[in-house]
Amino acid sequence: MLDPSTRKVSDVKHTVAAAASSSSASRAKHFLETCKCPSSAAAYGSYGELVKDKNVDIIYVATPHSHHYQNTMLCLLNGKHVLCEKAFTVNAAQAKKLAETAKEKKLFLMEAVWTRFFPLSIQIRKMIEDRELGAVHRVIADLSFGEDVENTWGANGAKHRMVNMDLAGGALLDLGIYPLTWCFQTLYHTVPASSRKPPSIIASVEQYATGADEKTSMLLTFPSAPGGKHAAHGIALANFRVATDPDGHYTSGPAIRIQGTKGEIQVSGPAFRPTHYRFIPAEEDVDPRKVRQGANPKVKEVDCPIPGQGMFWEADECARCIRDGRVESEIMGWEESIVIMETMDQVRKQGGVKYPKKIETLDYPVSM
Numbered sequence: 001m002l003d004p005s006t007r008k009v010s011d012v013k014h015t016v017a018a019a020a021s022s023s024s025a026s027r028a029k030h031f032l033e034t035c036k037c038p039s040s041a042a043a044y045g046s047y048g049e050l051v052k053d054k055n056v057d058i059i060y061v062a063t064p065h066s067h068h069y070q071n072t073m074l075c076l077l078n079g080k081h082v083l084c085e086k087a088f089t090v091n092a093a094q095a096k097k098l099a100e101t102a103k104e105k106k107l108f109l110m111e112a113v114w115t116r117f118f119p120l121s122i123q124i125r126k127m128i129e130d131r132e133l134g135a136v137h138r139v140i141a142d143l144s145f146g147e148d149v150e151n152t153w154g155a156n157g158a159k160h161r162m163v164n165m166d167l168a169g170g171a172l173l174d175l176g177i178y179p180l181t182w183c184f185q186t187l188y189h190t191v192p193a194s195s196r197k198p199p200s201i202i203a204s205v206e207q208y209a210t211g212a213d214e215k216t217s218m219l220l221t222f223p224s225a226p227g228g229k230h231a232a233h234g235i236a237l238a239n240f241r242v243a244t245d246p247d248g249h250y251t252s253g254p255a256i257r258i259q260g261t262k263g264e265i266q267v268s269g270p271a272f273r274p275t276h277y278r279f280i281p282a283e284e285d286v287d288p289r290k291v292r293q294g295a296n297p298k299v300k301e302v303d304c305p306i307p308g309q310g311m312f313w314e315a316d317e318c319a320r321c322i323r324d325g326r327v328e329s330e331i332m333g334w335e336e337s338i339v340i341m342e343t344m345d346q347v348r349k350q351g352g353v354k355y356p357k358k359i360e361t362l363d364y365p366v367s368m
């Protein structure tokens with residue numbers, strides 16, 4: 001675990017107290033050793049044992065999407081705060097139920113959308129709120145992998161979580177959450193909470209042989225966008241077959257474009273962990289038929305290096321919320337996670353993607 005001072009944080013610290021594997025204690029032990037966790041950390045061979053450990057304050061749930069509802073419920077019902085990986089749950093009803101349970105039990109709960117806590121995201125949201133882009137009318141965001149799906153994750157009947165329906169596989173829940181995050185954190189989160197309205201949605205979805213989505217393109221219309229009384233379009237793209245960045249050099253154009261009347265922010269990918277953006281101020285009398293030669297000196301290039309993997313910023317947020325007695329984060333709150341899950345429900349409905357009942361249920365406990 002990285003010393004918080006390496007990211008100039010001194011008000012909170014973290015200690016790994018335990019880890020659990022559903023298959024064996026030795027697997028949990030191996031994980032703790034690999035991650036160089038303190039020797040005092042306990043290794044458990046079941047999640048049921050972990051939630052009984054009095055030294056544990058918060059549990060990070062990092063299982064496949066299908067298991068988030070059951071695993072998080074187990075933690076909450078045993079009095080543990082939870083940071084749960086994305087996508088939060090399989091559907092919005094499950095997300096609502098978890099939020100209700102956390103509220104009732106007075107426990108902290110957050111979807112682990114780490115990207116929202118990067119200094120880069122914070123700076124960009126502030127630029128939008130400060131109207132540096134004027135009125136924002138369109139955001140285009142893409143996270144696409146260009147995978148040889150059959151050979152990497154398996155052909156028809158594949159078991160890999162990326163395409164396995166029993167594990168809530170598919171491009172939408174695994175990758176789509178990031179382009180959706182970019183649309184929501186720029187077009188939804190940056191307007192005052194009282195003025196936020198969920199978007200209308202049009203989606204085009206192609207299914208893989210297993211029934212999971214492999215190409216998902218979403219057009220979201222946000223009725224009240226930042227910077228004016230207008231609607232804005234969010235275009236969120238997730239695709240297993242083609243890549244945002246086909247040669248891996250991040251030179252093939254931005255993964256995210258945030259377009260306002262006063263200029264545009266372009267974020268270099270990948271959408272889940274970007275480290276660079278540029279601000280291009282708009283100029284008057286630009287004739288799209290004429291090419292202006294040479295670089296534009298008014299373009300601002302901004303590097304936002306990440307001193308490590310980058311999951312520590314969301315962990316710092318969890319620690320601060322728990323320290324201050326807050327059950328949810330303002331940056332990734334329950335209402336927004338639920339609206340995003342509702343968006344995903346709608347996209348899946350339009351695309352005909354249906355997961356097995358067992359993983360869509362609100363029943364608890366269900367053995368998986």
Ligand SMILES: NC(=O)C1=CN([C@@H]2O[C@H](COP(=O)(O)OP(=O)(O)OC[C@H]3O[C@@H](n4cnc5c(N)ncnc54)[C@H](OP(=O)(O)O)[C@@H]3O)[C@@H](O)[C@H]2O)C=CC1
Nearest residue numbers: 020021022023027062063064065067085086087114161174
């Ligand atoms: N924020 C980020 O950058 C990333 C986030 N993720 C998210 O993390 C979560 C896990 O992804 P990933 O680590 O790739 O998933 P894995 O398939 O590697 O599963 C993670 C763990 O979950 C348990 N598990 C796996 N399959 C099953 C199963 N069929 N039944 C029960 N438990 C199972 C296993 O632990 P054990 O058996 O030991 O209990 C396994 O080690 C997902 O929500 C994903 O979206 C993933 C990658 C990056």
Ligand SMILES: O=C1OC[C@@H](O)[C@H](O)[C@H]1O
Nearest residue numbers: 086162173174175178272
């Ligand atoms: O969250 C994620 O980000 C990184 C990707 O590699 C991974 O598939 C996804 O789960």
